[in-house]
Amino acid sequence: MAAAGGRTLGRSSFSRATSNPVTSSYGAAGVKIGPNGAAFVSSGIPDLDRILGGGFLLGSVVMIMEDADAPHHLLLLRCFMSQGVVHKQPLLFSGAMKEPRLFLGTLPAQVSSSKEDGRHRAMGAAASSDGRANDEGLRIAWQYKKYFGDDSRAEHKDNKQEFSNDFDLRKPLERHLLNGQNIECVSIQDADSLSGLQDCCSAFLSKLPRKDAGSLTAGRIAIQSLCAPQCRYFEKDWDMVSFIRSLKAMVRSSNSVAVITFPSTVLSNSFCKRWQHLADTLLSIKAIPDEDKDLAKLLTGYQDMVGFLHVHKVAQTNSQVPVILEASTLSLKLRKRRSLVLERLNQAPVDGSSGPSSAASSSCSSQGSQLDF
Amino acid sequence: MAEAVVRCLRDGRLDGEHAPALAVEGSLQCCPLAAGAMLHIAAAFASLVAAGKAQARGLVVVAFDRSPLVYLEFMRRRGLDTNALDRCVRILDCYSDPLGWKQKIQNQQHQGNSAKQFSTNKENITVYRSVKDVTKLMSSITELGGGFEGEGKKYFSVAVDSISSMLRHASVPSISGLLTNLRSHEQVSSIFWMIHSDLHEPKVPRAFECLSTMVACVEPALVDPVCGESPGNLSVLEQNYSKAKFIVRLKRRNGRVKHLYEDLYIEGNDIKFDSAPSVSIEVNQSLVPKAQFNLELSEKERSDRANVVLPFEHQGNGEPIRIYDGRRSLPEAQHDLSLTAPALVDEIKAPKSGTAKGEIHYFRDSDDEQPDSDEDPDDDLDI
Numbered sequence: 001m002a003a004a005g006g007r008t009l010g011r012s013s014f015s016r017a018t019s020n021p022v023t024s025s026y027g028a029a030g031v032k033i034g035p036n037g038a039a040f041v042s043s044g045i046p047d048l049d050r051i052l053g054g055g056f057l058l059g060s061v062v063m064i065m066e067d068a069d070a071p072h073h074l075l076l077l078r079c080f081m082s083q084g085v086v087h088k089q090p091l092l093f094s095g096a097m098k099e100p101r102l103f104l105g106t107l108p109a110q111v112s113s114s115k116e117d118g119r120h121r122a123m124g125a126a127a128s129s130d131g132r133a134n135d136e137g138l139r140i141a142w143q144y145k146k147y148f149g150d151d152s153r154a155e156h157k158d159n160k161q162e163f164s165n166d167f168d169l170r171k172p173l174e175r176h177l178l179n180g181q182n183i184e185c186v187s188i189q190d191a192d193s194l195s196g197l198q199d200c201c202s203a204f205l206s207k208l209p210r211k212d213a214g215s216l217t218a219g220r221i222a223i224q225s226l227c228a229p230q231c232r233y234f235e236k237d238w239d240m241v242s243f244i245r246s247l248k249a250m251v252r253s254s255n256s257v258a259v260i261t262f263p264s265t266v267l268s269n270s271f272c273k274r275w276q277h278l279a280d281t282l283l284s285i286k287a288i289p290d291e292d293k294d295l296a297k298l299l300t301g302y303q304d305m306v307g308f309l310h311v312h313k314v315a316q317t318n319s320q321v322p323v324i325l326e327a328s329t330l331s332l333k334l335r336k337r338r339s340l341v342l343e344r345l346n347q348a349p350v351d352g353s354s355g356p357s358s359a360a361s362s363s364c365s366s367q368g369s370q371l372d373f
Numbered sequence: 374m375a376e377a378v379v380r381c382l383r384d385g386r387l388d389g390e391h392a393p394a395l396a397v398e399g400s401l402q403c404c405p406l407a408a409g410a411m412l413h414i415a416a417a418f419a420s421l422v423a424a425g426k427a428q429a430r431g432l433v434v435v436a437f438d439r440s441p442l443v444y445l446e447f448m449r450r451r452g453l454d455t456n457a458l459d460r461c462v463r464i465l466d467c468y469s470d471p472l473g474w475k476q477k478i479q480n481q482q483h484q485g486n487s488a489k490q491f492s493t494n495k496e497n498i499t500v501y502r503s504v505k506d507v508t509k510l511m512s513s514i515t516e517l518g519g520g521f522e523g524e525g526k527k528y529f530s531v532a533v534d535s536i537s538s539m540l541r542h543a544s545v546p547s548i549s550g551l552l553t554n555l556r557s558h559e560q561v562s563s564i565f566w567m568i569h570s571d572l573h574e575p576k577v578p579r580a581f582e583c584l585s586t587m588v589a590c591v592e593p594a595l596v597d598p599v600c601g602e603s604p605g606n607l608s609v610l611e612q613n614y615s616k617a618k619f620i621v622r623l624k625r626r627n628g629r630v631k632h633l634y635e636d637l638y639i640e641g642n643d644i645k646f647d648s649a650p651s652v653s654i655e656v657n658q659s660l661v662p663k664a665q666f667n668l669e670l671s672e673k674e675r676s677d678r679a680n681v682v683l684p685f686e687h688q689g690n691g692e693p694i695r696i697y698d699g700r701r702s703l704p705e706a707q708h709d710l711s712l713t714a715p716a717l718v719d720e721i722k723a724p725k726s727g728t729a730k731g732e733i734h735y736f737r738d739s740d741d742e743q744p745d746s747d748e749d750p751d752d753d754l755d756i
Contacts, residue, residue, distance in 0.1 A: 068583045070628035098557075189550070229549035229580035265579040290629040306628045 030087030031058070031218050032163050036318040041089070041218050041257055042164035044079030047342035049164050051330065052281065052314050053323060056080075056257045058218055059210065060315040061248045063279035065264040066225065070287035072307045072332060073261040074106075075340055077222055079167050080259050082107045084220040086165055090182040092204045092221045094197055096228035100185035103224070104178055108167040111339055168338045188223075192232050194243040197223075201247055205254040219256035221247075226262045237271050244278050280315035285332075299331075300346045307332045309342060375410070375646050377633055378587055378621055379417045385428030385528060385562035392556045395565035396585040398578055400592065404569065406617040406637060407591040408438070409644040411567045415444065415532050416451040418565075422530070423457035429530040429562035431521030433514055434464045437538035438567075441466045441498045450642065459496045463517045465510075466500045471542070473502035504539065507547040511554060518560060528562035531555055535567040536581060545577055552584050588622045591637070615639055619646065681733065 032040045032054060040055035049055040056062055066073040084091045085107065093100055186200050201221060208219040227240055244260070251258045264272050264284070276282055286308040288295065296302040309330045314323040330342040378395055386392040397414070399407020415434060421427045434444055441464040448458060470476060499517060503509055518529035533539070539548055555561050570578040582588050594616040595609050621633040636647040 068579065069622065069624045069630045072628050229545055229583060230553045232546050232550075234546040234549070234580075235544065263583050266576055266583055268574070268576050287624075287628060287630045290625060290631040 029217075030083070030089055030163060038317050039218070039255075041087075041220070042083050043076070044081075044083035044165070044167060045076070045340050045342065046164045046166060047330075047340075048076075048309075051311065051325065051342065055164070056259070056281065057315040057317055058255055058257055059252050059317070060257060060280035061244070061251055061278070062257065062259045062281040062283070062315075063275065064259065064261040065276070065282070065284035066261050067285045067287045067307070068263060068265050070285060070307050072285045072287075072309075074224070075169065075332075076283075076285075077224055077259065077261060078107050078169070079340060080220065081222050082109070082167050082173055083165060085173060085177050085181055085183070086110060087162075088181065089217060090204070090208070090219045092184045092186070092201065092219070093224075094186040094188055094200070094222070095224035096187075096189045096226075096231050097224075098187060098189060100187050104183065104185070105172060107173040107178075108169045109171040109173045111166040111168045166339045169334070169340065170338045188226075188231055188233075189228075190232065193236065194233055194239060198243055198246060201258075202250055205250045205256060208255045210253060210255040216255055219254070221251070221256060221258040223258070223260045226260050227266055228263065229266055234266075237268070241271065241274055241278070244275065248278060248280075276312070279313060282312040284310045284312060286310060297348060300348045301331070301333065301343070302348075304333045305331045306334060375414060375417070375589070375619065375621070375635065375637075377623065378589055379414060379421070381587060381623070382414075382418055382530065382563040382565060383421050383427040385530075392558075392561045393563050393587065394552070394556055394585040395563075395587045395589060396578075396581050397565065397567040398570045398582075398588065398590045399567065400569065400571045402593040402596075402613050403591055403617040405614060406639065406644075407567065407569070409639060410589070410591050410617075410619065410637060411532075411534055411565075412444065412447045413644045413646075414565060415534075416448045416453070418530065418532075419448050419458075419462055420451060420453055422461045423453055427530075427562070429528045430523040430525075431461045431463060431518065431529045433517045433529055433531050434462065435467060435510075435514065435531065435533045436464055437467045437471070437504075437533075438535050440468055445497075460522070462497055463520070464498045465513060465517060466498050467504050467510075467538075469500055470502050471504040476502060504542045507543050507551050511551055514555070515558065515560070527560050529560060530562050531564045533564070533566035535569065537567075537569045537572050540573065540577070545580060549580060549584060552581070556584070586624050588624075590618075590620045590622075592618045592620060594618055594636070 030041055032042075034040055034054045038054070039058040040049070041058060042049050042055045043052070064073050064076060081091060081093060081104075093103065095103055097103065184200065184204060186197055188194070188197055191197065204219065204221065208217065210216075226244075227234060233239055247258055247260075262275060264275070267275065288305060288307055292302075299305070309332055311325055311328050311330070314325065316323050327344045329345060331345055333341045333343060335341045381393050382395060384393075395414070397407065397411050399410070415432065418427070419432050422429055422432055434441070436444065444464060445458060445462070448462065449455075453461075499513070501510065501513055514531060518531070519527060521527070521529055533552075536548060552564065552566070555564055566581070568578050568581055593613040595612050616636060616638045619635040619637045621635075623631040623633070625631060634648075638645055638647065
């Protein structure tokens with residue numbers, strides 16, 4: 001079955017009946033309704049949203065395994081938090097630092113839409129409208145229509161742009177957006193135990209109950225370096241696991257997403273496995289060696305890469321169909337040194353001359369529909 | 374000579390960022406060499422400070438493993454005179470009396486005599502007696518660091534030798550907290566420490582690696598394949614006590630990791646470094662599980678593809694059909710289309726006037742054949 005760019009994620013012939021299947025695709029600001037009664041919020045990185053099948057699932061816990069050598073988990077966390085600020089969603093941030101408020105100063109601002117971005121978007125829209133024109137030319141049996149991804153792509157183009165924004169990592173977020181916002185910051189460095197953080201989280205989440213309508217405000221929790229060695233509760237392994245379990249239970253029954261980053265090398269192997277098992281969505285960052293000739297020969301675009309992102313697990317709700325990804329390792333690149341881009345790894349041509357990598361920002365999206373096999 | 378590392382320490386911190394931190398990791402098999410590496414780095418750094426080339430004005434050495442005199446002697450042998458040492462190096466002596474026992478015994482023996490006979494307070498050695506109290510240690514270090522003279526901003530660097538000994542008295546979180554606080558302290562220019570990886574649970578040296586921006590591992594030159602611990606093979610032991618590999622991982626700001634390889638060996642009383650011969654670095658296959666072939670076309674390739682004339686009769690541009698028969702004869706106006714159609718799958722014909730880039734070249738096998746004859750070559754067979 002021809003699917004535009006791997007959109008068979010999570011599709012089954014059973015779907016929970018929602019009241020208005022098409023018009024309420026976008027509920028509250030920044031929340032997208034998906035199949036099987038799932039609601040998504042954007043991760044702040046459009047490529048990651050696409051790869052995960054819509055974004056971060058509301059009610060799930062996303063865990064990111066940090067790499068000791070590379071600080072890229074901070075990039076992911078910053079984009080996630082900025083997206084929440086832009087959509088005016090309540091945010092709770094906690095970090096292993098003395099002054100978490102200072103971290104808010106490093107959040108990136110949205111990319112100012114320039115001519116080139118407009119062109120990219122136009123290219124994307126043109127491709128999708130071509131696809132739709134082809135659809136009308138062919139007569140497709142009605143039951144296959146549901147495999148054709150977001151039909152509402154062209155109609156709700158404006159909404160889609162709002163759901164997920166590109167962030168310019170070189171520009172800080174405007175102050176006024178941060179000031180008028182419901183942002184809480186908690187420091188966990190000097191805390192003897194995690195009960196303080198647990199109380200903060202439960203107070204925060206009790207204001208965001210989940211109802212079936214799915215159109216209430218969504219909240220975000222971001223916790224940075226939960227098991228950092230300088231935290232005083234560092235050696236209380238079981239306490240940390242209990243905290244994550246209770247957070248997971250609280251988040252599951254509320255309308256929010258929690259993103260937790262942790263340095264996995266710092267935990268013992270058995271506890272690292274427990275933490276990974278507790279995650280609904282599990283990502284990990286891997287650093288790449290600099291000036292490695294073998295890797296340069298193996299991959300195209302090696303010079304622009306700053307790291308690898310592995311997707312180990314993707315959350316799925318109300319469905320027995322697991323999410324199977326086409327590629328679980330992606331490369332992190334900074335497009336024009338400012339916005340984060342995820343690309344599939346491409347093997348370099350064997351004759352040694354490095355092949356030209358795709359000019360468009362996302363490798364599988366706009367041109368992908370024309371190269372379907 | 375471990376230059377990259379010393380250079381990073383010398384350059385110190387940039388505004389608004391934490392100080393660079395180096396973690397030197399040794400193991401039991403090459404223990405003296407690891408200690409030597411630490412001494413070397415401290416001495417090299419101290420000479421840079423004395424010459425005024427470093428951001429820091431002085432170096433504070435927190436000595437747990439060795440007597441402070443060892444450091445001073447080593448530095449003296451490296452060319453630093455007493456003056457420079459007094460000016461630029463302070464040693465916090467946690468080796469002589471870490472828990473204050475000797476002083477307690479002294480005080481008991483000489484009751485009433487309140488003179489602290491134990492404090493051999495030379496100019497630059499301060500005895501520290503309560504290693505369990507990490508907060509007090511922090512304030513002692515910063516106090517010593519603030520005491521350097523010089524113009525400009527008051528920066529100083531810290532060397533901790535070694536964390537393994539500190540971990541006997543204090544917990545991992547408290548020491549990590551100390552290192553983090555030192556890194557973020559506005560007067561600390563750089564910091565480096567030593568830890569013996571095999572003396573602790575594996576997660577402990579990894580925890581300290583997390584806090585660092587550079588990791589230097591001193592690894593044994595030869596690993597005894599049979600058993601690393603029992604002294605079965607003396608020659609391996611001897612080798613490992615005189616030579617070791619010095620592997621540095623520099624974490625760059627863009628998130629990529631630079632690997633440097635050197636050999637270190639003991640020569641007489643001194644430690645020397647050697648740039649390593651070609652090191653075979655295998656491509657880490659686990660890093661790249663699935664790399665696709667890039668099936669996308671670039672702009673140039675796309676336009677080239679558009680220029681290629683396809684071997685169909687209809688080029689779609691309204692020109693009369695010209696079929697090249699491989700013999701450079703003048704193009705006939707019309708050929709039998711029925712003849713050419715089935716043969717097209719095998720023969721690729723190119724236009725005589727090919728466009729600049731998009732050409733398909735076809736060379737006929739032999740020119741003897743009549744063009745486009747529909748003879749079945751098997752007709753020759755007499756069956």
